[in-house]
Amino acid sequence: MNTSMKSFATPLAGGAFFISAVTGVLIFFDIEMGAVEPVHKWLSWLLLAGVGVHIVSNWKQFSGYLSKKPALAIIGAAFVVAVGSLLPMFSEGEEGEERGAGVAAKALESSSLETVALVLKTTPQVLASRLEKVGIVSAEPSSTIRDIAARNGKPGEFVLGAVLGASGEKKGGDRDDR
Known part of the structure; x- marks a missing residue:
């Protein structure tokens, strides 16, 4: 050269x-x-x-x-990371539709506490107690996660995290909210 x-x-x-x-x-x-x-x-x-x-x-x-x-x-390793970053596990689809875990999370957010309890093989009362531990009032078992979030002024993801047993707070990961 x-x-x-x-x-x-x-x-x-x-x-x-x-x-x-x-x-x-x-x-x-x-x-x-x-x-x-x-x-x-x-x-x-x-x-x-x-x-x-x-x-x-x-x-x-x-x-x-x-x-x-x-x-x-x-x-x-660089090749694996590059190819792995293209996998659609948690990304949005071409038309803005979500894929993978995002679809499941949105479905759970629009489900009632009773339905989520069935999915998690527990009772609505157990889920309500998880919510109360983080200061969220759940009201009726027929209320959706999204409704509970709106009544408490919290994001749906926070309430869903609390229901699933997480604290609902971000753990310092590097996923942004875009």
């Missing part, structure tokens, strides 16, 4: 990585001011181009890594 390509491949990849890293961290912490999100999305193409040119211009050295087990493990 000629030296002119090598002379700009690494700075291009490094600069694009810096942009992607800064905007990615801002998006992660929901600091989306100005043009952060579009810059992150569109200049990621610059990162792809920079890394692609960098790999091509350093192919001999890169191909040497393909014979080393630790490097193959890292590349393989």
